[in-house]
Amino acid sequence: MKHMLKYILKRLLIMIITLWVIITLTFILMINIPGSPFNSDQSSNATVQANLEAHYNLDQPYYIQYLLYIKSIVTFDFGPSIKQPNQTVNDLLSRGFPISFELGIITIAVAVVSGILVGIIAALRHNGFLDYLTMGIAVLGISIPNFILATLLIQQLAVNLEIFPTATWRSPAHMVLPVLALATGPMAIIARLTRSTMLEVLTQDYIKMARAKGLSPWKVIFKHALRNALMPVVTIMGTLFAGILTGTFVIEQIFAIPGMGRYFVESINQRDYPVIMGTTVFYSAFLIIMLFIVDIVYGILDPRIKMHQKGGK
Amino acid sequence: MERILEVNDLHVTFTTYGGTVQAVRGVNFHLDKGETLAIVGESGCGKSVTSNAIMRLIPDPPGKITKGSIIFKGQDLAAYSEKKMRAIRGVDISMIFQDPMTALNPTLTIGTQLMEGLKEHKKITGTQAKQKAIEMMDLVGIPNPEERLKQYPHQFSGGMRQRIVIAIALICDPDLLIADEPTTALDVTIQAQILELFSTIQQRTGVSIILITHDLGVVAKIADRIIVMYAGKIIESGSKRDIFYRPEHPYTQGLLNSVPRLDAKEELKPIAGTPPDLFSPPKGCPFTARCPFAMEVCDKVYPVSNRVSDSHQVDCWLQDERAKQLIAAEVLQT
Numbered sequence: 001m002k003h004m005l006k007y008i009l010k011r012l013l014i015m016i017i018t019l020w021v022i023i024t025l026t027f028i029l030m031i032n033i034p035g036s037p038f039n040s041d042q043s044s045n046a047t048v049q050a051n052l053e054a055h056y057n058l059d060q061p062y063y064i065q066y067l068l069y070i071k072s073i074v075t076f077d078f079g080p081s082i083k084q085p086n087q088t089v090n091d092l093l094s095r096g097f098p099i100s101f102e103l104g105i106i107t108i109a110v111a112v113v114s115g116i117l118v119g120i121i122a123a124l125r126h127n128g129f130l131d132y133l134t135m136g137i138a139v140l141g142i143s144i145p146n147f148i149l150a151t152l153l154i155q156q157l158a159v160n161l162e163i164f165p166t167a168t169w170r171s172p173a174h175m176v177l178p179v180l181a182l183a184t185g186p187m188a189i190i191a192r193l194t195r196s197t198m199l200e201v202l203t204q205d206y207i208k209m210a211r212a213k214g215l216s217p218w219k220v221i222f223k224h225a226l227r228n229a230l231m232p233v234v235t236i237m238g239t240l241f242a243g244i245l246t247g248t249f250v251i252e253q254i255f256a257i258p259g260m261g262r263y264f265v266e267s268i269n270q271r272d273y274p275v276i277m278g279t280t281v282f283y284s285a286f287l288i289i290m291l292f293i294v295d296i297v298y299g300i301l302d303p304r305i306k307m308h309q310k311g312g313k
Numbered sequence: 314m315e316r317i318l319e320v321n322d323l324h325v326t327f328t329t330y331g332g333t334v335q336a337v338r339g340v341n342f343h344l345d346k347g348e349t350l351a352i353v354g355e356s357g358c359g360k361s362v363t364s365n366a367i368m369r370l371i372p373d374p375p376g377k378i379t380k381g382s383i384i385f386k387g388q389d390l391a392a393y394s395e396k397k398m399r400a401i402r403g404v405d406i407s408m409i410f411q412d413p414m415t416a417l418n419p420t421l422t423i424g425t426q427l428m429e430g431l432k433e434h435k436k437i438t439g440t441q442a443k444q445k446a447i448e449m450m451d452l453v454g455i456p457n458p459e460e461r462l463k464q465y466p467h468q469f470s471g472g473m474r475q476r477i478v479i480a481i482a483l484i485c486d487p488d489l490l491i492a493d494e495p496t497t498a499l500d501v502t503i504q505a506q507i508l509e510l511f512s513t514i515q516q517r518t519g520v521s522i523i524l525i526t527h528d529l530g531v532v533a534k535i536a537d538r539i540i541v542m543y544a545g546k547i548i549e550s551g552s553k554r555d556i557f558y559r560p561e562h563p564y565t566q567g568l569l570n571s572v573p574r575l576d577a578k579e580e581l582k583p584i585a586g587t588p589p590d591l592f593s594p595p596k597g598c599p600f601t602a603r604c605p606f607a608m609e610v611c612d613k614v615y616p617v618s619n620r621v622s623d624s625h626q627v628d629c630w631l632q633d634e635r636a637k638q639l640i641a642a643e644v645l646q647t
Contacts, residue, residue: 205415211370213430213481214402223429227420302420303465
């Protein structure tokens with residue numbers, strides 16, 4: 001447990017450094033995009049613009065602006081949005097995040113649970129009809145980008161058959177299409193990976209030994225095989241989270257879901273500096289924490305992975 | 314002596330893309346209570362398939378018991394359903410695998426793996442199961458059992474892991490223990506310790522053991538009776554003394570000649586050639602092509618079993634009266 005604590009502290013430090021690098025890079029990119037939040041405003045004259053810039057500290061030298069941003073992040077107060085009147089960045093985040101989070105978590109849950117189940121079934125019916133069927137569908141799932149799948153789903157299930165609502169985020173029925181569009185890719189990847197690792201694990205001696213103990217097939221698969229088969233799946237989970245996260249930007253746009261993704265994309269188009277900074281930091285921090293959780297889970301699943309030492313000692 | 318196992322005319326085949334492999338072709342043997350039977354032979358002769366067939370652990374498909382019976386305590390296991398078989402596995406018949414490094418699940422504690430068979434088959438509380446687990450760890454000679462139950466396989470050495478595998482196999486007090494090359498993956502000193510352990514356990518529990526091995530040194534140490542398999546058939550069987558001192562089959566003689574001996578002055582003699590292809594096994598004696606004494610009949614007809622003594626049987630044409638006359642005539646000529 002002491003080792004575990006040490007490991008977690010070490011990881012936290014690395015996470016903070018990573019976040020700092022992301023903030024700095026975002027800042028550099030941000031000030032290098034041509035234009036400013038007030039460019040498109042035709043009505044404003046030079047004096048008004050100068051006043052506005054002074055109000056948002058945009059007339060300060062870059063290093064002062066940089067320090068101000070760092071300060072805003074440390075205090076978790078990103079200040080007011082430039083483009084959305086009377087709204088702070090924190091307002092936008094607290095309104096958008098729960099919806100995006102809901103979409104993301106449901107997607108992950110659907111992708112992981114169904115992906116693993118499909119993978120197990122395919123492995124148990126190795127070279128059988130179900131194996132070929134599911135793996136064929138999985139290849140399709142991996143190949144079709146989520147925004148194309150989303151439009152196809154809307155066309156067929158919402159417009160033609162009218163089973164599900166077309167857009168927005170109100171009831172469970174509204175969630176079906178966006179979650180399906182977003183989850184299919186990761187689900188297919190997980191299913192294929194689970195199948196191949198499961199097939200490998202099922203030939204291991206300890207599986208035969210488990211059967212020789214007279215355990216039920218159910219126990220042999222879920223207690224002995226699955227846990228070992230899941231290692232590689234957990235490894236790619238981090239990447240999948242990142243994929244789902246970026247996927248939410250697109251899917252939120254297509255289905256007009258009022259999540260964080262919209263603010264993120266709009267803020268860049270409108271040069272809404274505080275919102276760019278706020279959403280980027282928020283997304284990055286979220287992803288970094290998810291990756292950290294994946295690593296912890298990995299250590300719990302496989303006792304051979306020691307948290308406190310770098311391998312090879 | 315109580316007869317615990319009787320295998321009659323066992324046939325096992327594997328269907329593959331290349332054709333049907335006849336891995337075991339009519340095997341007969343029996344085992345008494347408290348006895349140790351060794352099945353020896355080179356790789357691919359059907360030793361492991363025979364033992365897996367007794368446990369009904371042959372993957373089906375591609376494998377199948379096509380003929381024969383496996384009478385265990387009066388019941389034919391070959392006719393058992395998978396569900397009925399589960400109640401036998403681990404309880405009445407247990408198995409020990411060759412490589413202790415891979416036979417234990419790396420993600421579960423030793424305690425879990427020890428106790429799960431017990432919990433599966435016997436109505437028992439957690440504390441009772443733990444008590445029994447500690448007892449077993451003691452029996453196989455693992456110090457600090459209580460603490461070590463919480464550890465994972467990678468925290469044990471190879472010899473220790475094999476002890477744990479043995480403990481797992483014995484925890485439900487089986488009547489029959491099948492050990493498939495239990496010492497092959499271990500180094501020599503550990504081998505000796507594990508064999509010692511087998512003897513101790515047998516004395517204490519009275520378990521019958523089927524020992525599958527290609528190591529005649531191991532056989533000499535613990536076996537009571539020996540079966541020699543070749544190309545899916547039992548070609549010779551007898552007591553340890555019969556096989557080691559009076560081997561009758563040329564293959565058995567060849568096996569014994571290829572064992573290094575401290576007192577030997579001559580060079581080791583390997584058996585030339587390779588075993589036959591079991592996709593289409595020969596009609597006659599499968600050893601004909603490699604046999605230095607092969608006769609015309611050997612290639613055409615499989616020899617009938619000859620009784621050398623009450624305990625000793627051999628499938629070889631050289632035992633036939635006519636062959637003996639022939640040999641005598643040849644000896645006279647030269």
